[in-house]
Amino acid sequence: MAEIYVHPTAIIDDGAIIGTGSKIWHFAHVRDTAIIGDNVIVGKSSYIDEGVKIGNNVKIQNLVSIYNGVTIGDNVFVGPHVTFTNDLYPRAIADWEISYTHVSDGVSIGANATIICGNNLGENCLIAAGSVVTKEIPPHALVGGNPVRILGWVCKCARKIASKTLEKGEHRIKCQHCGLLNEIFIH
Amino acid sequence: MAEIYVHPTAIIDDGAIIGTGSKIWHFAHVRDTAIIGDNVIVGKSSYIDEGVKIGNNVKIQNLVSIYNGVTIGDNVFVGPHVTFTNDLYPRAIADWEISYTHVSDGVSIGANATIICGNNLGENCLIAAGSVVTKEIPPHALVGGNPVRILGWVCKCARKIASKTLEKGEHRIKCQHCGLLNEIFIH
Amino acid sequence: MAEIYVHPTAIIDDGAIIGTGSKIWHFAHVRDTAIIGDNVIVGKSSYIDEGVKIGNNVKIQNLVSIYNGVTIGDNVFVGPHVTFTNDLYPRAIADWEISYTHVSDGVSIGANATIICGNNLGENCLIAAGSVVTKEIPPHALVGGNPVRILGWVCKCARKIASKTLEKGEHRIKCQHCGLLNEIFIH
Numbered sequence: 001m002a003e004i005y006v007h008p009t010a011i012i013d014d015g016a017i018i019g020t021g022s023k024i025w026h027f028a029h030v031r032d033t034a035i036i037g038d039n040v041i042v043g044k045s046s047y048i049d050e051g052v053k054i055g056n057n058v059k060i061q062n063l064v065s066i067y068n069g070v071t072i073g074d075n076v077f078v079g080p081h082v083t084f085t086n087d088l089y090p091r092a093i094a095d096w097e098i099s100y101t102h103v104s105d106g107v108s109i110g111a112n113a114t115i116i117c118g119n120n121l122g123e124n125c126l127i128a129a130g131s132v133v134t135k136e137i138p139p140h141a142l143v144g145g146n147p148v149r150i151l152g153w154v155c156k157c158a159r160k161i162a163s164k165t166l167e168k169g170e171h172r173i174k175c176q177h178c179g180l181l182n183e184i185f186i187h
Numbered sequence: 188m189a190e191i192y193v194h195p196t197a198i199i200d201d202g203a204i205i206g207t208g209s210k211i212w213h214f215a216h217v218r219d220t221a222i223i224g225d226n227v228i229v230g231k232s233s234y235i236d237e238g239v240k241i242g243n244n245v246k247i248q249n250l251v252s253i254y255n256g257v258t259i260g261d262n263v264f265v266g267p268h269v270t271f272t273n274d275l276y277p278r279a280i281a282d283w284e285i286s287y288t289h290v291s292d293g294v295s296i297g298a299n300a301t302i303i304c305g306n307n308l309g310e311n312c313l314i315a316a317g318s319v320v321t322k323e324i325p326p327h328a329l330v331g332g333n334p335v336r337i338l339g340w341v342c343k344c345a346r347k348i349a350s351k352t353l354e355k356g357e358h359r360i361k362c363q364h365c366g367l368l369n370e371i372f373i374h
Numbered sequence: 375m376a377e378i379y380v381h382p383t384a385i386i387d388d389g390a391i392i393g394t395g396s397k398i399w400h401f402a403h404v405r406d407t408a409i410i411g412d413n414v415i416v417g418k419s420s421y422i423d424e425g426v427k428i429g430n431n432v433k434i435q436n437l438v439s440i441y442n443g444v445t446i447g448d449n450v451f452v453g454p455h456v457t458f459t460n461d462l463y464p465r466a467i468a469d470w471e472i473s474y475t476h477v478s479d480g481v482s483i484g485a486n487a488t489i490i491c492g493n494n495l496g497e498n499c500l501i502a503a504g505s506v507v508t509k510e511i512p513p514h515a516l517v518g519g520n521p522v523r524i525l526g527w528v529c530k531c532a533r534k535i536a537s538k539t540l541e542k543g544e545h546r547i548k549c550q551h552c553g554l555l556n557e558i559f560i561h
Contacts, residue, residue: 009385011196011213026385026401026403027213027214027232027401027419029213029231044403044421045214045232045250045401045419045421045437047231047232047249047250057466057467058466059466061439062421062439063232063250063268063419063421063437063439063457065248065249065250065267065268065298067267075465075466075467076466077464077465077466079457079459079464080421080439080441080457080459081268081299081437081439081455081457081488083250083266083267083268083298083299083316084298085266085267085297085298085316088345089344089345089346090264090266090295090297090345091262091264091293091295091343091344091345092244092245092246092262092263092264092293092295093244093262093293094344094345106465106466106467108464108465108466110459110464110488110490111439111457111458111459111488111490112299112455112457112486112488112506114268114297114298114299114316114317116297116298116315116316116317128490128506129457129459129488129490129506130488130490130506130520132299132315132316132317144520144521145520145521146317146332146333146520147331147332156465157463157465157468158462158463158464158465158468159463198383198400214400214401214419216400216401216418232401232419232437234418234419234436234437234454250419250437250455252435252436252437252454252455252485254454268455268486270437270453270454270455270485270486270503271485272453272454272484272485272503275532276531276532276533277451277453277482277484277532278449278451278480278482278530278531278532279431279432279433279449279450279451279480279482280431280449280480281531281532299486301455301484301485301486301503301504303484303485303502303503303504319486319502319503319504333504333519333520334518334519
């Protein structure tokens with residue numbers, strides 16, 4: 001069974017659960033009630049807050065902050081410098097009031113994106129680098145900008161498979177790059 | 188009297204002044220002439236430059252950089268990954284030329300916002316996550332985008348109390364959420 | 375000959391090459407095949423990936439990530455929290471496919487900018503703080519926004535020397551601030 005690797009400079013608080021094959025890199029900090037799956041990478045200087053739940057085969061790059069109230073599925077890519085939030089009304093003198101965010105299986109979040117809490121990310125969607133996510137993102141959507149808007153639709157392999165408009169309902173779209181038939185359901 | 192807590196991995200340079208009840212977390216660095224008030228939290232991996240002055244009851248989240256030329260009032264929230272700047276004409280081969288920025292009492296700065304120097308932030312204003320601040324922000328304004336524009340006006344409790352237009356002069360607006368009567372003066 | 379300074383908390387992997395007079399600050403990490411020139415500053419908590427090549431007199435501020443596939447010329451300023459990327463189709467379960475990015479001599483990249491890979495930055499261009507670079511940037515261009523657009527043109531000293539439109543071809547523009555005659559060639 002694959003071991004867990006924790007760099008000597010990383011800090012794992014007592015009570016954190018980390019799956020086999022996972023690697024926690026330099027100066028990262030994992031809080032006490034975080035649950036991290038198998039074969040997960042937590043990059044340099046990243047922060048996994050208490051209560052965060054992360055699936056299997058997730059890659060979290062450098063300098064990422066994931067806060068209490070966020071859950072992450074399997075096979076998710078979280079680019080460098082990405083930050084989540086967990087309170088829509090932050091004030092120094094007020095208590096936290098957590099809004100929850102779920103990141104579905106297969107999602108990729110580009111570098112330096114900001115995910116405002118309460119907005120779920122649908123399966124296999126692709127958040128462009130530098131995006132500010134202010135609303136729920138449909139599965140397979142490619143979104144970018146501040147605030148984000150839909151720029152197209154992507155395959156599981158991340159290549160574009162459709163342009164801007166995609167009606168509500170079920171779609172079956174074959175990827176010209178990898179040949180995969182994607183089944184996409186838009187609410 | 189409440190003690191100061193400094194995590195063993197944080198670095199506080201000789202000469203930095205830190206008020207009672209303050210906490211400096213993992214891998215943070217506070218430079219020698221920084222002055223930090225009482226009950227301030229400095230989050231993981233954050234950086235407080237020399238010459239920075241921070242008031243009381245300020246919460247600075249993870250991975251924040253605050254540079255020389257910035258002063259911060261009381262009860263300010265600085266979200267994760269926020270960065271300030273202090274030079275409008277940065278070049279590797281030129282000297283610094285500092286432009287000053289003041290963050291007034293009660294301000295909240297959302298996650299991953301960028302504050303371009305020389306732009307003061309008015310009392311109780313709320314900078315949305317991911318914003319790029321390129322101009323002075325009036326008190327109680329809610330701003331967002333890159334560059335920022337005014338999206339509304341907020342109470343001391345951070346809830347919206349008015350929509351986009353608010354004329355110059357004095358306004359007294361009661362918050363429907365917390366009942367507070369906000370007195371707002373727009374220049 | 376000037377020494378190299380490495381803060382005791384910084385990690386330099388075996389095989390990294392660092393030029394004389396360079397300084398590597400707190401909690402930074404330089405990977406094994408990185409090549410860093412003379413008189414370079416690598417700021418707190420920054421990350422220099424394997425394969426990265428950096429010229430002379432480069433200032434890299436705090437919390438910067440520079441990835442394999444990026445090369446940086448001389449006299450470049452990289453502001454705090456800047457991140458590069460190196461894969462246009464990131465997925466947790468797929469292999470990397472690197473797109474290359476070159477940062478030319480004299481470029482300045484403002485705080486918290488995101489540089490999407492495959493987009494070269496021309497000599498002396500100035501990327502405004504918070505920008506998301508999605509295309510190639512001409513020499514001496516001042517760009518800002520998400521996605522970036524051209525806001526003007528700047529001197530080697532970073533002051534504006536021309537407004538929005540500048541036709542293809544060669545331009546010779548004298549700076550009103552420092553008197554330098556800039557020769558700019560737009561493709």
